[in-house]
Amino acid sequence: MSILAAVDATAERDPVVETGYDLASAYDTELHVLHCVTQSEFEERKETIEQAGTFDGYSKSQRADAAANVANEVVMGTLDDADFDVVSTMGRVGDPVAEITEAAAETDAQYVVIGGRERSPAGKAIFGSTTQSVLLEAKRPVVTVIDDEE
Numbered sequence: 001m002s003i004l005a006a007v008d009a010t011a012e013r014d015p016v017v018e019t020g021y022d023l024a025s026a027y028d029t030e031l032h033v034l035h036c037v038t039q040s041e042f043e044e045r046k047e048t049i050e051q052a053g054t055f056d057g058y059s060k061s062q063r064a065d066a067a068a069n070v071a072n073e074v075v076m077g078t079l080d081d082a083d084f085d086v087v088s089t090m091g092r093v094g095d096p097v098a099e100i101t102e103a104a105a106e107t108d109a110q111y112v113v114i115g116g117r118e119r120s121p122a123g124k125a126i127f128g129s130t131t132q133s134v135l136l137e138a139k140r141p142v143v144t145v146i147d148d149e150e
Contacts, residue, residue, distance in 0.1 A: 002030040004109035006100045006134075009035055009070045015147045017078040020113040023143070032107045033089045035071035036096040037063055067091025097133040104140055116144045 005020030017033060024031035068091030075089055092099040104112045116131045135142050 001027070001110040002032055002107045003027070003111050003113065004032050004034060004100070004104050004107055005113040006034045006036065006096075006103075006115075007071055007074045008115065009074050012074075012077040014074050014078045014115075015145045016113050016115045017075055019143060019145045021079055023111055023113065027110060029110065030088075030107075032103070032109070033071045033075050034092065034100065034103050035067045035074070035090070036092045036094065036099045037067045038096065039094055063093050064091040067093065096130050097137060100134050101138050104138060109140055111141050111143050112138050113143045113145060116146045 003020045003024040005016050007014050007016050020031050020033065068089050071089035071091060090103060092103065100112065100114070103109075112134065114131055114134055131144060135144065
């Protein structure tokens, strides 16, 4: 069993990682942090790099490695004083919902932790489309974290 925290890397301190860490500590289990890049983001980045002439080709595995590095940066910015070793940071390219649910199955996640966005003043129960889809499609419990500081 493990905890999977899916991050989007929009903040230096990520409450999703903090909540994942708290759950992993409480259940004495591993924490996996995932950052997913959509195929269109991957293609845009690939095109930019190829135009700059920096690389001759930019593979999907290179982008997944770059996404894993982003996840690692989020972890380091969030858990810098923690005693807990994050077992892995993962990067994926593809549909975020599919990649999150697949990673949850691969890591045998006890919980999936994901961020949500408040869409209206009264809408604390209304999430972004990725969050809603993960809530509906995940075959395991999903913990949704809404950051009050956004």
